[in-house]
Amino acid sequence: MHELSIAYDICRITEEHVGPEGLASVLEVGVEVGVNAGLEIDSLEFCLEALLGAPPFGQAVPKIDRLDGDELRVTYVEVEDGSP
């Protein structure tokens, strides 16, 4: 029921790591979600796809891994590196 607010938090954490200017270059955000984290994975994925695919992001996508337990964390952010 609160997947959208969690998705916003995931975007906030992403921004903390890449900075506001880096959001457009994010390609993928890795998230681990425990089966007991109290989240509907399909709904979280839907919210993340909507947020990560629109400005200030470019064309980022979520990569959600399901785990046991109640873990809920952002594991990595992949960005397009400006260097050739």
Add this chain to the structure above:
Amino acid sequence: MAVRRIDVREKVMARNDELAAEVRGRLAVHSIPSLNLVSSPGSGKTSLLEQTLDALGDRVRMAVVTGDVQTQNDADRLAARTDRLVQAVVTGGACHMDARQISTALDEIDLAETDLLFVENVGNLVCPASWDLGEDAKVVIFSVTEGEDKPLKYPKMFEQSDYCVINKIDLLPYLPFDMDRAVECARQVNPNLRFFHTSALTGEGMEEWYDFLATLAGLRQGAMG
């Protein structure tokens, strides 16, 4: 195109957890025990608190923070039972309360003059289980109209609670509710739950609840010497 991977490994709830720790710290400074009341809508949280304020109000200085998706109705009901401030949090659609709301509510409460803090969470047996508010313990309230297997259907909330109030026991003669099975279902999820069997309407079973709260608040006085 070169791709760079930034290692993050950050808990999504970390910010809430930090705020919850801050709330816990503020309450600890004043040795205020705190209970987070959680349940489905309509289990009787507000009625339980109304009776509690009536029965213990002259002995225990209680502060209440209520959360509702819309309206301040619960806060208004409780404010009628106490001269002390009842803080209303309207979540505006959110299905749970978070630690920031509690932190803000504490700013308005005279903590030096408080013996016990209640948070009446949004009626929802799923989402509030994921948010630490900085409370000492969750109290899950479960009414006899809800079905004995509710703890099995919503295990996380029962797992995370230390106390379980089975409310509306005045209705037992009219319902096919099997109390033993309900307790067994709850114990299956959390063997350490302590139970109270209450009717906030008739007062049946409420004395044990009041004694528990008075002891909890009294521990504070003892700790303060």
